[in-house]
Amino acid sequence: ILEIMKDSHIGTYGVIxxxxxxxxxxxxxxxxxxxLACLVLLAGDPFCxxxxxxxxxxxPYARTVETSKSKMIYKxxxxxxxxxxxxxxxxPIVFLLDTRRLWLxxxxxxxxFFILIFIMKKKIGGYTxxxxxxxxxxxxxxxxxxxxxxxxxx
Numbered sequence: 001i002l003e004i005m006k007d008s009h010i011g012t013y014g015v016i017x018x019x020x021x022x023x024x025x026x027x028x029x030x031x032x033x034x035x036l037a038c039l040v041l042l043a044g045d046p047f048c049x050x051x052x053x054x055x056x057x058x059x060p061y062a063r064t065v066e067t068s069k070s071k072m073i074y075k076x077x078x079x080x081x082x083x084x085x086x087x088x089x090x091x092p093i094v095f096l097l098d099t100r101r102l103w104l105x106x107x108x109x110x111x112x113f114f115i116l117i118f119i120m121k122k123k124i125g126g127y128t129x130x131x132x133x134x135x136x137x138x139x140x141x142x143x144x145x146x147x148x149x150x151x152x153x154x
Contacts, residue, residue, distance in 0.1 A: 001124050002062060021141060028144035032151050043092040044143045047106070050089020051113050052136035053077065055127050058117050062126030105146030109139035 010018075029037045056076050077085070093099060099106055116135050120127050127135075 002128070005124075005128055005130050021137065024141060025144065028141070028148050031148055036147070036151060039096045040144065040147050043096040044140055044147070046089045047093045048109055048136055048140040048143055050085050051109050051139050052132060053085050053089075054113070055117065055132055055135055057082075059121060060126040062120075062124045062128050062131075102147055102150045104150050105143055108146040109143045112139055112142045 029041070032040065054077075093106060097105075113135060116131075116138065120131055124131075
């Protein structure tokens with residue numbers, strides 16, 4: 001799996017996945033209305049990046065420095081860095097969105113994060129840079145799907 005992930009060619013499944021991702025993203029944003037969409041985009045992106053950044057706290061890096069494509073391994077986040085990412089990741093959610101009404105949208109990406117962590121640990125024994133990007137994109141899409149569900153526009 002790690003050898004396949006090192007290949008920079010995207011492949012058929014990658015193209016199909018990106019098409020599905022962008023179509024779902026478009027329809028989620030389009031279905032909630034322009035005002036809520038603006039707030040959701042401003043709050044959801046930093047929130048999901050905060051969630052995805054926590055991967056280093058739960059998993060080791062799956063490769064060694066020698067086998068890493070970029071020759072870089074992320075270190076565990078310090079407490080100070082955690083506080084800063086928490087503030088910038090969660091404050092937009094608190095100030096821009098009605099979290100009482102959109103609680104499911106906030107909870108779903110967190111649940112999906114832990115499911116993805118479990119899958120990564122089981123399949124490759126850790127995370128890679130590709131995993132970090134995938135966790136962010138999936139959590140962000142799930143957040144937008146949660147907003148659509150909570151806003152009743154389905």
